[in-house]
Amino acid sequence: MESPAPPPLTVAQSRAVDRVCLEDYGLPGAVLMENAARGCAELLDRVSDGNPGAVAIVCGKGNNGGDGFALARHLTIRGATVHLFAPFEEPPDADEEPGEAAMNARVARRMGLPWTDWTTLSEEDLTNRLAEEAAGGWIVDALLGTGPSGPPREPMDVAVRAIHAARSRGPRVLAVDVPTGFDADGGRPFQSSPDGGACCVRADRTATFVAPKPGFAMDGASDWTGSVSVVGIGAPPAAIESVR
Ligand SMILES: NC(=O)C1=CN([C@@H]2O[C@H](COP(=O)(O)OP(=O)(O)OC[C@H]3O[C@@H](n4cnc5c(N)ncnc54)[C@H](O)[C@@H]3O)[C@@H](O)[C@H]2O)[C@H](O)CC1
Numbered sequence: 001m002e003s004p005a006p007p008p009l010t011v012a013q014s015r016a017v018d019r020v021c022l023e024d025y026g027l028p029g030a031v032l033m034e035n036a037a038r039g040c041a042e043l044l045d046r047v048s049d050g051n052p053g054a055v056a057i058v059c060g061k062g063n064n065g066g067d068g069f070a071l072a073r074h075l076t077i078r079g080a081t082v083h084l085f086a087p088f089e090e091p092p093d094a095d096e097e098p099g100e101a102a103m104n105a106r107v108a109r110r111m112g113l114p115w116t117d118w119t120t121l122s123e124e125d126l127t128n129r130l131a132e133e134a135a136g137g138w139i140v141d142a143l144l145g146t147g148p149s150g151p152p153r154e155p156m157d158v159a160v161r162a163i164h165a166a167r168s169r170g171p172r173v174l175a176v177d178v179p180t181g182f183d184a185d186g187g188r189p190f191q192s193s194p195d196g197g198a199c200c201v202r203a204d205r206t207a208t209f210v211a212p213k214p215g216f217a218m219d220g221a222s223d224w225t226g227s228v229s230v231v232g233i234g235a236p237p238a239a240i241e242s243v244r
């Protein structure tokens, strides 16, 4: 049953939902991340008629990346062919990084999923690898979500340009929560260069969590977000309303 999209939440409000869930309900971020990833897997299945094909997931080091690592697990369970482009060769261990993002990276690594440290590749090599690993399927942008307040810094900018270039060779792009480089409140890329270019992922579809972001409805936003789907993460309704 597709319920109507809830009213938008700003980036700050979206980030407050996690805090309220943990502090007021004892609902940990790992549960929210699991629901987010599973919802993205269900969406990819739905928009690919049950067969997403080959999926290349490009992860950052924060919780947006964590969603990507958990998504890799859920897509594998569903029989998709997944290749993880991670920001490291080996995830940090639990005492160094106890959070849910690193936990999901460790699980994906222990599953023996196909794995490439994208930070070691040139923009051209990363472009070629993404086009190859996502041929006929999807590239997933799990680099940055609601964390940044400015344009992608190096080496994220390299990954953004590679995703953009690889998309021109056929794969579709799914942005997790927010297209990397896009200001979800302002409704445009954080940085627009004079020639109209921008260091921002152009997505065919954006799977955003809890509620749409205000910028998604602004003029020109859909050039970057593509079609937006809201994915629930299991937050109690009162927790969501409390941040408004
Ligand atoms: N309630 C929800 O909606 C949930 C959202 N989830 C996901 O969590 C991310 C937000 O995670 P967070 O770690 O706070 O931020 P990001 O992963 O987007 O980025 C942090 C990461 O990036 C580095 N960084 C910050 N700014 C820049 C920049 N300009 N350039 C390069 N790198 C930057 C920073 O150092 C960190 O390493 C949200 O979008 C969802 O995807 C939860 O999974 C579930 C609940």
Ligand SMILES: [K+]
Binding pocket: 064, 141, 142, 143, 144, 145, 175, 176, 177, 178, 179, 180
């Ligand atoms: K993203």
